[in-house]
Every structure is written in structure tokens, then in C-alpha cells.
Amino acid sequence: MAYVAVKGGEKAITNAHRWLAEDRRGDTAAPEIEVAQLREQLSLAVDRVMSEGSCYDRDLAALAIKQSRGDLPEAIFLTRAYRTTLPRFGASLPVETAQMAVRRRVSAAFKDIPGGQVLGPTFDYTHRLLDFTLAADGETPIDGATQADEALAYPMPTIASVFAHEDLLEADARTAEAEPFDLTREPMAFPAGRDQRLQALARGDEGFLLSLAYSSQRGWGSTHPLCAEIRLGEVAVEFVPDELGFAIEIGEVTLTECQMISTDAGGVDKAPQFTRGYGLTFGHCERKAMSMAIVDRALRDGAANEASAPVQDEEFVLYHSDNVEASGFVQHLKLPHYVDFQADLQLIRRLRREHAAREAAMKEAAE
Amino acid sequence: MNARPNEPERYYNYAYLDEQTKRMIRRSILKALAIPGYQVPFGSREMPVPYGWGTGGIQLTAAIIGPDDVYKCIDQGADDTTNAVSIRRFFAQVADVAVTEDTGEATIIQTRHRIPEQPLKAGQVLVFQVPQPEPLRGLEARETETRAMHAYEEYGLQYVSLYESVATYGRIASTVGYPTMVDERYLMSPSPIPKFDNPKMGDNEAILLFGAGREKRIYAVPPHTTVRSLDFEDYPFETQTWDENCALCGAQDSYLDEVVLDDTGARMFVCSDSHFCADRRAAGHVGPMADHQLAALETEPT
Amino acid sequence: MPACPPAILNLADVAAAFIDPTRESQAVFRKVMDAVARPGTIQDLAFAPDAPQGLDRAAGAVALTLFDFETPVWLDPALRGGTAEGWMRFHCGCPLTDDPVKAAFALITDALAAPELAAFNQGDAKYPDRSTTLVVQLPALDGGPRVTLTGPGIRSEASLALAGLPNGFWEQAQANQAKFQFGVDLIFVAADRLTALPRSTRVTIQGN
Structure with a gap:
């Protein structure tokens, strides 16, 4: 058959955009979905987009999910591209997760801990059976959760405070004075400080971190992690405006925090202790927070010793965890590469000619 | 939720980037020009097109473009390839700039994978979109290692690789992104242009700027700078040639x-x-x- | 990053800067870029706004275009505490530093009293871009002893005859070039005009 050369990019792009809009809407017999519905009913998708999009705005994230037709890396990309244009007024004070208004808090380390185990809203212990009542039209009746007799402890004691009197757990490594590294303004640098690493992991792709964490559990750079605490809830965000000179509360954010602990047998100068891996996300992203904590811990091993497994290799992990970068580069292979391919074609044809000539010469010599 | 206006030309800053980002990129450009061929790390931003689709070139263009510029954008040498069309539309919209397909008329030419056949002139800036700025990356995956190689001018690995190519194929079998030495100091990736275009880089009248958005690096070749394609005395650098001529215009000397x-x-x-x-x-x-x-x-x- | 000194700005004393910062800084930058890309060429910045007392128009334009909160600036002691400092702090928001090694930029108006080039940040072997860029204000960009320039950005050779540089300056510039990839980069300004001497430029002192 004969081929027709493809040209006329302008027209093609315009039409592609129209077609895309049509597909996004789908069958117009079904009502258009509202951003508020996505925000409220696909809230975990919203949380992931906010986390990896590095932008705490539920409405924006819901809009991005709608626009991207539910393709979350695409929604994360939309959020990032919007975020990057926003002016910076300054940095908030560090949020105090110890002061979190907790909705969920579990520890795998102790049967009971001060503040108690609070199961909260979780898929854990649900049986993964499709719920066909959700497929029925209209509202699904909701049996509201029973209110506890007593309010939860506030502030909810942290796992660090539980260990504090025995010095069993390594201290917080925070350095309050230093301005933390900001990946959105500076490129990655190595060796990475923990601030840079944690920011990269917090923005990192959930699937990538999950697989890395899993590889570590299976022995590829094992850290034998134990989930000391996961907490979910709301914390206040405070900001010190230059003109006031004192902190004011500008809002609150929902966070998921995970503390993984591993044993450190210590050494000549160091008593045996538990060390920590840390995970923190916007919203409720438990799988991500846990994976992040395991990877954080594994990277600390990599920094201390020669990295032997992928999860311990800082450059490998941090350079490849961002799904906006990864998705763009993998998919750029769709762009035309005529020029490169022509060069390769020329080379291969030439090498084949030379190969054939050599074969022929050898055959001749043999005869 | 509040309605957010969806009109880029009004809602976003001129040339899309905010002024602080432009300043940061401009400072990087000056350092890149002062250290020809050296990769300046910069705080690359997320752009409204994906990484790998020209974000480095777009950020460079956005940092230098003004309303008096005439902008041309090519991909694979052609003005009408889809991504070139898309990027040209972007700047026509956000930078209120005249666009052209005429190489001689343009003040800024953004390109992917080619240098135009028509010689450039003083006053023009050629902006390259670069997927992988590190010429040594194929030989050494770690940035910490390659950065040290550049720092101490340890380019033996590159020569070994070219020599192995000669030993295996009887020639240097590199076709695009053929490594170059800038001002006899920094080894530089010319971006994936075919080696056919390498000789155009040295002693060019125009400013050559290279932007790698995903890899967050900017580098540059000022006008009239020595750019040498690596080779060996007995295996000198050579460019591609064709037995055929252009079927449309009969050209014998174009890619x-x-x-x-x-x-x-x-x-x-x-x-x-x-x-x-x-x-x-x-x-x-x-x-x-x-x-x-x-x-x-x-x-x-x- | 060092914070701005806490002195309160009296906004009534701060003169205006760019009327249209986006367009004007872009136009200034292109001149600076051309200067750095083509050492020895003289660029005209007459279109830029007036600068405050102690600063020439071209010096003020460069500051407005390149300085901000991310760039610690070593400010010539002659300008410290004066209207020019207040103007820069307000319009650029740049932190000031007394330590030449910490400076991303140095703004020098008294070239005769300024520290030697080697006193500023020379860059790191792996990150030579981290060196200081010096903006040196001179009485004129011509009329001084002539030097010949070769290297990147220059077709065969160029020349400069900058006025008002201290004795031995060009020997310092040669030493600066000799240790490439290390070294500072220089932008010279006088009145409305600007030229540049990146570290890559090789200098021949005439008469030697």
C-alpha cells in the first residue's frame, strides 16, 4: 500500500484537543460530574494529587482529577504546573504533628500505648467484596459511626514521648534554624541532606516508593522496619508575617504521619538504639507514608555504608522517584525522532554492507 | 469553589514564568556563557508541557524573550512538526511575540535535534532542547561521578569508549549527540543533533544556549568558540553524507x-x-x- | 542565607525603579547577555531608569535585573547606609553580606579601594558557577590603558581601554583567567554603558 505523509500539525493539534474534550465528557446521557463530588467522594485520589503535586488545595486537586479524566499522574502534573506559577509569600513555621487533632492512630509496637489505639476511618479489616449497593442509584444509606464516650487524648502522646525516658529511640534530627532545602527552587544535589531526601520522597511517586519499600522488606537492603506509629488528623499551619513579628494561624491541613523504627545494634562509640524512618503526606495517604518511612530509613543505611541495594542508593532513588519527570521522559519517546532514526538507519545499513562484504570475502577465501 | 479564570495570557505572567524564576534562569545563562560547555545546575520549574518535551528550551526562551523578538521553533528541522507547532503557539500566546518560519528573520530559534542549514548570524540566539545534558551519562550513570570527571578534566573514559567503537565497528559508530570539546576544556553533549550538524557549532555567529528542564541543567556556547568533535588521528571525525539528493529541492548538502x-x-x-x-x-x-x-x-x- | 539588615526603610526616600519590570528587565538582560557572550563589546542601557545617588544608570539596571532574595550582594562600603542601599533593598530584596566569599554579586563603585578579585568566591571545582559576579562601576569604559582580548565570544580579537581601574588590575584578570574553571566574572559599567569580562577571556596587556 502507499503511505500519505503526515504534515499540517496545527490542524491536527486543534482537532485532537476537541476530541479529547469530547472523550473527557463521555456519554452526555450521564450527568456531568461536579468538582465538589470528586473532592468529597474521591477524597483519597484528591489526597494523593495534593501530596505528590506539592499543593494543598482540595478544590484544585479535584479539578485536576476531573480534567485529567482520573489519570492521577496527569492530575499531579497539572497541579505542579499550576503551583509553580504561584508567588511565594514566605514559609510557614514547621507544623507540630505532636499537636495533631488525631482521627486515626495505630502502633504495631505495643498492644496499648498512652492515648490508645484509634482505628479511625480505614480500609483495614474491610472485606474486599464489591459493594453493589453503591452501584444502585441515589444515596447509599450510611450508618454513622458511634461516638465514643470519651474524647480522644489531646494532644495525643507521640511514639517518641513513649520511648523518651529510656533513651531507646534516636533523637529528632531536626535543625530548626537552618532554612530547609527546597527542591522546587534548587536542583537535586548529592550527597543529599535529609531535608532534601524527605522532600523528594514526599513528592515522589507512590507506586515507585511502594515497590522500593517492598524490595527492602524482601531483603534488597533490608531494614527490618516496624511500624511504631501511624497518625492521621489535622494540624494548624502558622505563619509569622514580617509586619507582625509573631505567629498567626492561617489554616489547618490534614496529614498522615508514619514513624518506622528499626534496631541499630550500635558500636564502639554508640549504644544500641532504635532508629527511625519518617513518612509524611498531605491528606490520608497511608500506603505512601509507610513506604516513604521505609525508604527514608533504607537511604540512611546507604549513606552510612556502601549502597548495595537499589533502595539504599540515594542517587538512584531520588533521581527516579518523581513521576512528573519520569512520565514526561518516558512519553517523550512519542515525539518525532526522524533525524536520529535516519542517522541510525544510515549506520546500520553501512555496517550491514560491510558485514556482508566480509562474509563474502571469507566465503571466497574458503573456496 | 471560586471560579479561576482560564485565560493564560491574562492569568499568567508575560512569557509564563514569574520574574523571580526568570532572574534565576538569567543568572544561570550568564554563568553558562562565562564557562562555555559547563553544565550549570538550575532550579528548573514544572512547565505546562511535560518534562522531555522541551521544558529546558522553553524555560530558556521564556527567560530571554521580549515583545521585539521574532520567534521560530523547529523540531527535527521542521517548523510544522506537532511539538514545534505546540511550543510556537505557546509563545505566540503568552509572550505576544511575532513568529516566523524564516530562519534569517528570527531572533530566537528554539530547536530540537537540528541546527538550521542556513548559517546563523550575530544577534540570533539558538535555543536547544536537551533531553540528557551529560555527555558521559551513557558511560557512567552516577551524576556524582560524572561531575567529578568534568571537575578534574578526566575524560579518558570517553576516549576509551570511542576507541572500543573503532575496534568493534571499524569507525566511531556514534551518529547523534556526538561528544564535543568546548574551548578545549569541557566535554559537552551537543544534544541529540546528528553529527552532521556538529561542525556548525564551532565559531558560530549566534549564541547557542542549551536547556535540559528535567535534568535541570543549562549550558552555553558563546559565538566564535572552539567546539571540537572528538576523534583520533587515524579515525578523523566525519559527518553523514547521502548518495541521494533532496527529492523536492535537489539539495546535495543538507541533512x-x-x-x-x-x-x-x-x-x-x-x-x-x-x-x-x-x-x-x-x-x-x-x-x-x-x-x-x-x-x-x-x-x-x- | 544571611538576612537583610534590620534597619527600617523610609519608603518616602526610595526612588522609583523600572516602570514595567517585566519588559525592562528583559531588555536589560539581553544587553547583559550579549555583553557576556561577546566580551569587549559595549552595550548601551540609556533606556533604563535613573539610578539613585552613587550608582550609574547601567549599574542600577544590572542590579534590578539580576539581584533578588536568592543572591547575597557585597555592596561597596561607599554605598553602605546610603540611598542606593535602601533602593536596592527595597527593589531587589537582596540580602547584603560583608563577606566577599559569600557574595553571589559584588557591586563595586570604588574600584581603587575594592578587594582583589581573588578575595571573592572563586567557585567550586565541581560547581564553578558558584563564583561571584562583580559589577564594577568605572568613570568611563574608554580612555584607559588598552588590553587585547581573545577567547570564547571573540572572532579574532577584541580590545578594551577601561578607565579608572587600579594598577595591577589586568594582571589580576590574567591570573583569574589562568585558573579557569575557577574565577570571578566581571561586568563593567559607566554611565549608560556596559561591557563584560567573563573568566574565559584571555587578556593581553599591551606594551608588555
Whole structure:
């Protein structure tokens, strides 16, 4: 058959955009979905987009999910591209997760801990059976959760405070004075400080971190992690405006925090202790927070010793965890590469000619 | 939720980037020009097109462009490839800038994978979109290692690799992104241009700026700078040549794209530089298939 | 990053800067870029706004275009505490530093009293871009002893005859070039005009 050369990019792009809009809407017999519905009913998708999009705005994230037709890396990309244009007024004070208004808090380390185990809203212990009542039209009746007799402890004691009197757990490594590294303004640098690493992991792709964490559990750079605490809830965000000179509360954010602990047998100068891996996300992203904590811990091993497994290799992990970068580069292979391919074609044809000539010469010599 | 206006030209800053980001990129450009061939790390931003699709070039253009500029954008040498069209539209919209396909008329030319055939002149800036700025990356995956190699001018690994290529194939079998030495100090990736274009980099009249958005690096070659393609005395650097001429304009000395005509092996070769080809045809040059439909499509006003 | 000194700005004393910062800084930058890309060429910044007392128009334009909160600036002691400092702090928001090694930029108006080039940040072997860029204000960009320039950005050779540089300056510039990839980069300004001497430029002192 004969081929027709493809040209006329302008027209093609315009039409592609129209077609895309049509597909996004789908069958117009079904009502258009509202951003508020996505925000409220696909809230975990919203949380992931906010986390990896590095932008705490539920409405924006819901809009991005709608626009991207539910393709979350695409929604994360939309959020990032919007975020990057926003002016910076300054940095908030560090949020105090110890002061979190907790909705969920579990520890795998102790049967009971001060503040108690609070199961909260979780898929854990649900049986993964499709719920066909959700497929029925209209509202699904909701049996509201029973209110506890007593309010939860506030502030909810942290796992660090539980260990504090025995010095069993390594201290917080925070350095309050230093301005933390900001990946959105500076490129990655190595060796990475923990601030840079944690920011990269917090923005990192959930699937990538999950697989890395899993590889570590299976022995590829094992850290034998134990989930000391996961907490979910709301914390206040405070900001010190230059003109006031004192902190004011500008809002609150929902966070998921995970503390993984591993044993450190210590050494000549160091008593045996538990060390920590840390995970923190916007919203409720438990799988991500846990994976992040395991990877954080594994990277600390990599920094201390020669990295032997992928999860311990800082450059490998941090350079490849961002799904906006990864998705763009993998998919750029769709762009035309005529020029490169022509060069390769020329080379291969030439090498084949030379190969054939050599074969022929050898055959001749043999005869 | 509050309605957010969806009109880029009003809602976003001139040339999309905020002024602070432009300043940061501008400072990086100056350092890149002062240290030719050295990769300056910069705080690359997320852009409204994906990483790998020209974000480095777009950020460079956004940092230098002004309303008096005339902007040309090519991909694979052609103005009408989809991504070139898309990027050209972006700047026409957000930078209120005149666009052109005429190489001589442009003040800023953004390119992917080619240097135009028509020699550039003083006052022009050629902005390259770069996927992988590190010439040594294929030989050494770690940035910490390659950065040290550049720092201490340890380029032995590169020469070993070229030598191995000669030993295996009887020639340096590198075709695009052929490594270059800038001002006899920094080893530089020319971006994935074919080696056909390498000789155009040295002693060019224009400023050459390279932007790698995903890898967050900017580098530059000032005008009239020595850019040497690596080779050996007994295996000198050579560029691609074709037995065929351009089927449309008859050019014998331009980089050619191969166009497949049917599935029985029929081919035609046409200039990859669409403006160069159209210009020649307008001047009366005729190739063996000058009346092919491709010629009509290429000159169609956009 | 060092914070701005806490002195309160009296906004009534701060003169205006760019009327249209986006367009004007872009136009200034292109001139600076051309200067750095083509050492020895003289660029005209007459279109830029007036600068405050102690600063020439071209010096003020460069500051407005390149300085901000991310760039610690070593400010010539002659300008410290004056209207020019207040103007820069307000319009650029740049932190000031007394330590030449910490400076991303140095703004020098008294070239005769300024520290030697080697006193500023020379860059790191792996990150030579981290060196200081010096903006040196001179009485004139011509009329001084002539030097010949070669290297990147220069077709065969160029020359400069900058006025008002201290004795031995060009020997310092040669030493600066000799240790490439290390070294500072220089932008010279006088009145409305600007030229540049990146570290890559090789200097021949005439008469030697």
C-alpha cells in the first residue's frame, strides 16, 4: 500500500484537543460530574494529587482529577504546573504533628500505648467484596459511626514521648534554624541532606516508593522496619508575617504521619538504639507514608555504608522517584525522532554492507 | 469553589514564568556563557508541557524573550512538526511575540535535534532542547561521578569508549549527540543533533544556549568558540553524507529525512530543514520529485 | 542565607525603579547577555531608569535585573547606609553580606579601594558557577590603558581601554583567567554603558 505523509500539525493539534474534550465528557446521557463530588467522594485520589503535586488545595486537586479524566499522574502534573506559577509569600513555621487533632492512630509496637489505639476511618479489616449497593442509584444509606464516650487524648502522646525516658529511640534530627532545602527552587544535589531526601520522597511517586519499600522488606537492603506509629488528623499551619513579628494561624491541613523504627545494634562509640524512618503526606495517604518511612530509613543505611541495594542508593532513588519527570521522559519517546532514526538507519545499513562484504570475502577465501 | 479564570495570557505572567524564576534562569545563562560547555545546575520549574518535551528550551526562551523578538521553533528541522507547532503557539500566546518560519528573520530559534542549514548570524540566539545534558551519562550513570570527571578534566573514559567503537565497528559508530570539546576544556553533549550538524557549532555567529528542564541543567556556547568533535588521528571525525539528493529541492548538502512511500521499498529523501527546502524551491531549485504532495503540504500557510 | 539588615526603610526616600519590570528587565538582560557572550563589546542601557545617588544608570539596571532574595550582594562600603542601599533593598530584596566569599554579586563603585578579585568566591571545582559576579562601576569604559582580548565570544580579537581601574588590575584578570574553571566574572559599567569580562577571556596587556 502507499503511505500519505503526515504534515499540517496545527490542524491536527486543534482537532485532537476537541476530541479529547469530547472523550473527557463521555456519554452526555450521564450527568456531568461536579468538582465538589470528586473532592468529597474521591477524597483519597484528591489526597494523593495534593501530596505528590506539592499543593494543598482540595478544590484544585479535584479539578485536576476531573480534567485529567482520573489519570492521577496527569492530575499531579497539572497541579505542579499550576503551583509553580504561584508567588511565594514566605514559609510557614514547621507544623507540630505532636499537636495533631488525631482521627486515626495505630502502633504495631505495643498492644496499648498512652492515648490508645484509634482505628479511625480505614480500609483495614474491610472485606474486599464489591459493594453493589453503591452501584444502585441515589444515596447509599450510611450508618454513622458511634461516638465514643470519651474524647480522644489531646494532644495525643507521640511514639517518641513513649520511648523518651529510656533513651531507646534516636533523637529528632531536626535543625530548626537552618532554612530547609527546597527542591522546587534548587536542583537535586548529592550527597543529599535529609531535608532534601524527605522532600523528594514526599513528592515522589507512590507506586515507585511502594515497590522500593517492598524490595527492602524482601531483603534488597533490608531494614527490618516496624511500624511504631501511624497518625492521621489535622494540624494548624502558622505563619509569622514580617509586619507582625509573631505567629498567626492561617489554616489547618490534614496529614498522615508514619514513624518506622528499626534496631541499630550500635558500636564502639554508640549504644544500641532504635532508629527511625519518617513518612509524611498531605491528606490520608497511608500506603505512601509507610513506604516513604521505609525508604527514608533504607537511604540512611546507604549513606552510612556502601549502597548495595537499589533502595539504599540515594542517587538512584531520588533521581527516579518523581513521576512528573519520569512520565514526561518516558512519553517523550512519542515525539518525532526522524533525524536520529535516519542517522541510525544510515549506520546500520553501512555496517550491514560491510558485514556482508566480509562474509563474502571469507566465503571466497574458503573456496 | 471560586471560579479561576482560564485565560493564560491574562492569568499568567508575560512569557509564563514569574520574574523571580526568570532572574534565576538569567543568572544561570550568564554563568553558562562565562564557562562555555559547563553544565550549570538550575532550579528548573514544572512547565505546562511535560518534562522531555522541551521544558529546558522553553524555560530558556521564556527567560530571554521580549515583545521585539521574532520567534521560530523547529523540531527535527521542521517548523510544522506537532511539538514545534505546540511550543510556537505557546509563545505566540503568552509572550505576544511575532513568529516566523524564516530562519534569517528570527531572533530566537528554539530547536530540537537540528541546527538550521542556513548559517546563523550575530544577534540570533539558538535555543536547544536537551533531553540528557551529560555527555558521559551513557558511560557512567552516577551524576556524582560524572561531575567529578568534568571537575578534574578526566575524560579518558570517553576516549576509551570511542576507541572500543573503532575496534568493534571499524569507525566511531556514534551518529547523534556526538561528544564535543568546548574551548578545549569541557566535554559537552551537543544534544541529540546528528553529527552532521556538529561542525556548525564551532565559531558560530549566534549564541547557542542549551536547556535540559528535567535534568535541570543549562549550558552555553558563546559565538566564535572552539567546539571540537572528538576523534583520533587515524579515525578523523566525519559527518553523514547521502548518495541521494533532496527529492523536492535537489539539495546535495543538507541533512535528509527518509520518507517511506509504499511497502515495497520505495523511498524518497527530503530536506529535514523545511524552511531551507521551501526557500530553495521558491528560488527555482527542482528535485526529482518536486511535484510530490509533500511539497504542497509544506508550503501550505499555517 | 544571611538576612537583610534590620534597619527600617523610609519608603518616602526610595526612588522609583523600572516602570514595567517585566519588559525592562528583559531588555536589560539581553544587553547583559550579549555583553557576556561577546566580551569587549559595549552595550548601551540609556533606556533604563535613573539610578539613585552613587550608582550609574547601567549599574542600577544590572542590579534590578539580576539581584533578588536568592543572591547575597557585597555592596561597596561607599554605598553602605546610603540611598542606593535602601533602593536596592527595597527593589531587589537582596540580602547584603560583608563577606566577599559569600557574595553571589559584588557591586563595586570604588574600584581603587575594592578587594582583589581573588578575595571573592572563586567557585567550586565541581560547581564553578558558584563564583561571584562583580559589577564594577568605572568613570568611563574608554580612555584607559588598552588590553587585547581573545577567547570564547571573540572572532579574532577584541580590545578594551577601561578607565579608572587600579594598577595591577589586568594582571589580576590574567591570573583569574589562568585558573579557569575557577574565577570571578566581571561586568563593567559607566554611565549608560556596559561591557563584560567573563573568566574565559584571555587578556593581553599591551606594551608588555
